Amino acid sequence: MKITHARLRQWVDECAALCQPDTIHWCDGSEQEYRWLVQEMLDSGALVPLSQEIHPGCYLHRSHPNDVARVENRTFICSRREEDAGPTNNWMAPDEAKSLLTALFSGCMQGRMMYVVPYLMGPADSPFARVGIEITDSAYVAASMRVMTRMGDIALRQLGEAGSFVPGLHSVGELDPERRYICHFPEERLIWSYGSGYGGNALLGKKTFALRIASAIARDEGWMAEHMLILELSDPAGEKTYFAAAFPSACGKTNLAMLVSPLEEQGYTVRTVGDDIAWMHIGDDGRLWAVNPEAGFFGVVPGTSRQTNPNAMATMQANTIFTNVAVSDDGIPWWEGKDEPPPTPLTDWKGRRPWSGEEPAAHPNSRFTAPAAQCPSISSHWEDVQGVPISGIIFGGRRAHVMPLVVEAFDWRHGVFLGATMASETTAAATGASGVLRRDPMAMLPFCGYHMGDYFSYWLKMGKRLTNPPCLFHVNWFRKDEDGRYLWPGFGENVRALIWMRERIAGRGQATPTPIGLVPAPDALLLEGLDLAPDALRELLTVDAAEWRTEANDIERHFARFGDHLPQALADELTSLRVRLATAK
Numbered sequence: 001m002k003i004t005h006a007r008l009r010q011w012v013d014e015c016a017a018l019c020q021p022d023t024i025h026w027c028d029g030s031e032q033e034y035r036w037l038v039q040e041m042l043d044s045g046a047l048v049p050l051s052q053e054i055h056p057g058c059y060l061h062r063s064h065p066n067d068v069a070r071v072e073n074r075t076f077i078c079s080r081r082e083e084d085a086g087p088t089n090n091w092m093a094p095d096e097a098k099s100l101l102t103a104l105f106s107g108c109m110q111g112r113m114m115y116v117v118p119y120l121m122g123p124a125d126s127p128f129a130r131v132g133i134e135i136t137d138s139a140y141v142a143a144s145m146r147v148m149t150r151m152g153d154i155a156l157r158q159l160g161e162a163g164s165f166v167p168g169l170h171s172v173g174e175l176d177p178e179r180r181y182i183c184h185f186p187e188e189r190l191i192w193s194y195g196s197g198y199g200g201n202a203l204l205g206k207k208t209f210a211l212r213i214a215s216a217i218a219r220d221e222g223w224m225a226e227h228m229l230i231l232e233l234s235d236p237a238g239e240k241t242y243f244a245a246a247f248p249s250a251c252g253k254t255n256l257a258m259l260v261s262p263l264e265e266q267g268y269t270v271r272t273v274g275d276d277i278a279w280m281h282i283g284d285d286g287r288l289w290a291v292n293p294e295a296g297f298f299g300v301v302p303g304t305s306r307q308t309n310p311n312a313m314a315t316m317q318a319n320t321i322f323t324n325v326a327v328s329d330d331g332i333p334w335w336e337g338k339d340e341p342p343p344t345p346l347t348d349w350k351g352r353r354p355w356s357g358e359e360p361a362a363h364p365n366s367r368f369t370a371p372a373a374q375c376p377s378i379s380s381h382w383e384d385v386q387g388v389p390i391s392g393i394i395f396g397g398r399r400a401h402v403m404p405l406v407v408e409a410f411d412w413r414h415g416v417f418l419g420a421t422m423a424s425e426t427t428a429a430a431t432g433a434s435g436v437l438r439r440d441p442m443a444m445l446p447f448c449g450y451h452m453g454d455y456f457s458y459w460l461k462m463g464k465r466l467t468n469p470p471c472l473f474h475v476n477w478f479r480k481d482e483d484g485r486y487l488w489p490g491f492g493e494n495v496r497a498l499i500w501m502r503e504r505i506a507g508r509g510q511a512t513p514t515p516i517g518l519v520p521a522p523d524a525l526l527l528e529g530l531d532l533a534p535d536a537l538r539e540l541l542t543v544d545a546a547e548w549r550t551e552a553n554d555i556e557r558h559f560a561r562f563g564d565h566l567p568q569a570l571a572d573e574l575t576s577l578r579v580r581l582a583t584a585k
């Protein structure tokens, strides 16, 4: 396709002059091109073929062992003023970042190919879709971008001769962790990423554009870019209710997005619209409408099985790039938590055969990259150009105690308080230290491109603009009894909490007020067919005032981080919570 966009041509020329690649390839996004990229990687050893009989179109990529996850300590918001990045982001002055990275990018693609990857975030022809252009020297990134986004000519067509785009320059560099920088320039809407070839650091459509840069664009333009799954719940009358939900990692976000309802026979089904990111705009009807900007899943693999997430298993059956899983001699990928025991001999994620069994065979952050269209639970509305109308927003976290199974906010402002204070206990897989409480407001702490206190204010402002706002909720599937056993079965049974939320949205479900919000009234949850331990429901919905007074003190410390950027309305919410707790038993 002829490139008629003068600024795009100029920027690509500038990047080529800086990086000095041997050749430049403009990606068109065709099937033929994808096959060529795969063949190049098979030839270079960047991909290992998996069994084409059992997993057609599936390959294994092993990233460098020092490059296996997002690197928050090397991720920078390079706003002009340090204050605008806020206390929860690393900040670097734009000039300093530019000069540091210009030196690193200088000549970095000598002897290599430069891929120019045009891509669309959002459904084609959607008024909410945005164009990004990623320049990269990684065939793995180019191929993954074809899975994760609408990539190639489709994006150039949307761009036209003068449309706007978010430029992102990426090089794997020397993969030296000390020379790894993921830099965002929110005022310029620009991304520079150097020194990593992995996931969120390198696939620039995802966390860097669709969240960090988009959150700044959204604030300036009056919409929301959120770290949220989108799901569709249908009821026996065939009515559909759409939820967006924010969870920190290790809380089962992908499992919820792809939930298999045990109540399908009764008419309650769940379908997937998105598993990670929601772009939401206010419609003419005063409702919030959400699109999933992505076209694929970059899902974590360990723990995924036919038991825990059959839809994810079916999605990754074919046409999938696995990263850092283990593999059997006959090309079957394996990971901890898969249904089958480990085959022998097994080659681990670092390529060591046989696997010693001393360390995990698959890296705990190993991933599958697969087209969303392959997901059996994908909603027929997942590519609607106007998006889907969101009636409920759910915040969640992993809490062994304190937090009830499900709480409804009193109103939007209280809901923003629930989101701004949401917290999760770490799991050993994620951090090595388990049970440490981390507050991660709206699950956006690592992804907000500006000051988190201003982000809270923006949420409050959006609430005032929404004449038909969604109801806001908080869920916790992970509450334990005094013997450390989970009180709630989780997984598909979570649909029962969704059904209650849906009933509340429809103005029907019964609720009991507590100091922290509204919880299901006795008998309001549909529990038919569920074998809950005696007293479990009461424990699941208990609000212990003494525990919550301690919680309020921790929230006060959390809020102190945001200084005078903390909206007064949230400080007032904390005061109101304390007042309600003071009078509670």
Ligand code: O2Y
Binding pocket: 068, 069, 070, 198, 199, 200, 201, 249, 276, 298, 299, 365
């Ligand atoms: O470690 C990475 O680079 C991937 S992180 C990730 C991937 C898919 C969806 N969400 C996330 C996340 O960290 O929230």
Ligand code: MN
Binding pocket: 227, 276
């Ligand atoms: Mn995520």
